[in-house]
Amino acid sequence: MSSFDPITMATQLATYDIQAFQQRYQIQSDKYQGQLEALGKVESALRDFRTAVNAMNSSSSNIIKNSATVSQDGYFSANANASAMTGSYQIFVEQIATAHQLSTGMPADLDPSTEIPTTGTLEFTVDGQTMTLDLSTVDTDADGKATISDLVSAINNDPDNPGVNATLVRSNGQTHFMLSSEETGVANQINVTASGTGATWFEDAFTNTTDISVAKDAVIWLGAEGTGLKLENSSNTFTGVIDGVDLTVSNAQTSGEAPITLKIGPDDEATKEQINNFIDAYNTLATTLSDFTNIGGEDSARGVLANDPTLRSIDSQLTSLIRGEYDGLSLNDVGITINREGKMELDAAKFSDAQNNNSAALEAMFNGDGNLLDSIDTMAEPFLMSNSGLFSNRKDTLQQNISRIDDKQVGLERKYDMSYDRYLKQFTQMNILMTQMNQTMSMFGQS
Template identity: 35%
Template structure:
């Protein structure tokens, strides 16, 4: 009787009652965990690939890389994007664009405090109004200007970050404070004009103004021509297609700035290699998840899954396709028997010398390879209707089903345990009574 334990027996028998269900749930859980892990791996691989190819195809990035070199330093900084054509350009810079700056030295806090009415400030055909009533100092006046945007600066499509048209500041020299107004834009047309006709008192407080820096246009000539061209900005983005020129200095007489634009073969190959590496990594991940397995290899979580296997076929078909009237072999890109890509540098270099724009057309065209691949990925990664979203929902339902079965199994176990415990406890009590009775006779 000392070894008879109702609780241990109840636990053992209750465990036998649920062993089949427990085994089934364990198997389902293991499969679900494998599917979830595989789905996360696939989602991560697809997302990484999409990020990589988008990084090669944006308003500021392209597979084709051009370089711009200059014959001298200190005159300009130059960059060339994928649309730039090979060429040499000669530029004579005679004047840099400057922004107008005006000072008001005799203006003080008392003058601002006593002024009333409306001050109108004009700049390049636009204006703002400053209510002078309630302003108590130069600092208040400067803040009122800085908080008021000109119409073009308020337009989200044309506004420049940190620019509202005019910026007012205070300058302190030898203990004396002066108000400074700066045009946020360079160029002769940005001339700051104050209209005091709307002020009801002290209209003359702004009369003593000085132009510290005149607003000027950049002036330059091209080649040997004497015709002068003007630009309100030192940044010349539309002078040569695909080339941005930011003027920083003046050229000497008969010593023009020579800008040479050419294809950067090394950087272009690096960009293509980035694409190849990203594709090979994705393909390796998908292949591992869909492999059928063998006696020496494990079976992938998505083995035999037609929709996942179709991803590799779809991407492979896109790679073999024609974009911009070109195919990837034109640039020395080939695939081995396993679908892994590699590049022949000599073939690529030859094509870049013959017609570099074909690289941009193939990869970055409006109907190019990268956009086509990105569109293809959307059917898998779309957060509203993507295949992976549907798969995740299925796995979530399976997890809910397992949780429900587990809850029922636990309920069944508790019921069996309590029943067995009651029975064995009664048996133990009965045996104790019988033992006590027998001891009376002995």
């Protein structure tokens, strides 16, 4: 009677006891994990589509793009948004805005380590805002002394600073204490006084200042110099002077020169680029939805989210929005259609015709309040909310299912260990008995 290996027998039987459960749990886990990954990809595609939509539906960017061109470079640039009206304008740049910059009348032997008074105040006023610097606070190391370098840091880092930058500038072997306004324009001129310091040289330095750059407002004429509409601005950027157009001046013209022509018109290529971005983002989402909701057939596998209610809801709502009418106009009317594969296509000629002949309606269809792009954003919101969105809830449920299966797997491991110990004990005893029987039989000459 031959012996056997109890460990091998115990391993085989204990494995057999849990094998069916292991296979079932693994199938379930793979299914939930596949659904979880698929939901993540669909969520990402929907989020990307929504991001693309919102990038075309903001205060600074619309579907319709306009261009601004100037007849002469070097004096101003212009940017036209979707609301800008087509037209030609004459602009004369009389003066650009500059920031106030002054040098204080500090001693000629000034250097960063020059000591300053530690009593009294420095008061700065810019555009109606005032900062009062207590000079006793400039001494940060409590050694009873403060330097001009400490003063620079104290001014620049004061939380009440109204827009003044202090700096030390070295020129021709001398160090100069300078103050500069952070903003351009007459209103941002720097006014500074020192008082109560007991140091005449220090207080005189802030009385006897020299302007390095005078604060000026930008001045332009909408039309010819002297006869057009005069416009002034503290900044070099004029916003909304012409509806939908921002002008940024960079250099002044010489008096008597002719104004520069600014032309505003539609930018066909930029608008088509916007449309193509919209189409590409939609098609990426449509492909992702199709891949995971495919019901399967002879030539294709069933999608891991076939008949999933969340994806069905997205597809249904999105289809309704894309095929809808907005202010009496639909995507199909302007050359944007859905083909048999569910992909969006552009008829460039039809879209160009709509852009040239009915641009206001085209823009309103996409960007009007509550119209296409707004509606897409509203539709996507409940799905994409970070904590309580439908995707978040679905993924949480699937993750909980996976966790429960993991717990069951742990239970199977305990069951395996218990079965293994029981089988090992039984087969070890059986092996001992067989060994004893073999020894007994050998005493009678049997083998």
